[in-house]
Amino acid sequence: MHTIPATSAPGNNVINELATYDPNPLLDSLIEKLHLKNDAALARALEVAPPVVSKIRHHHMPVGASLLVRMQETSHLTVRELRALMGDHRAKFRTGDYYLKQKNG
Structure with missing residues (x-):
């Protein structure tokens, strides 16, 4: 498993x-x-540009929610199964309190 360097800026394409x-x-x-x-055939099946799959494979881009849904629709696997395949075994997905602090503070 790979670990990606952290960043404090939200919206950056680096994963915690x-x-x-x-x-x-x-x-x-x-x-x-x-x-x-x-990967090129996968990109066509998911209707995304081939560099998107390449960036995900090389840890330059996370799997976003819309792509995860597209993967679910294409493969008929559940979102939970798809997330588990990439090592995410959390029961619920949360964005963290950064966004809540932005709204309230």
């Missing part, structure tokens, strides 16, 4: 170092389940 995040098992499982040959 406290999370163990590896999108490769997720991408590999989707390729296998959908009987595809490579």
Whole structure:
């Protein structure tokens, strides 16, 4: 598993170092389940540009909510199963209190 350096700025494409995040098992499982040959074919199946899959695979971009939903619709796996494939076993997903402090403070 890879650990990504943390950043305090929200919206940055770097993932918190406290999370163990590896999108490769997720991408590999989707390729296998959908009987595809490579990342380019996966990008076509998910209707995203090939660099998006490449950036996710190389930890330059997280798997966003809209892409996760698209993966769910394409693979018929649950969102929980998809998140588990990349090492996210949390029962609930929370964005943290940073955004709450912004609104209230």
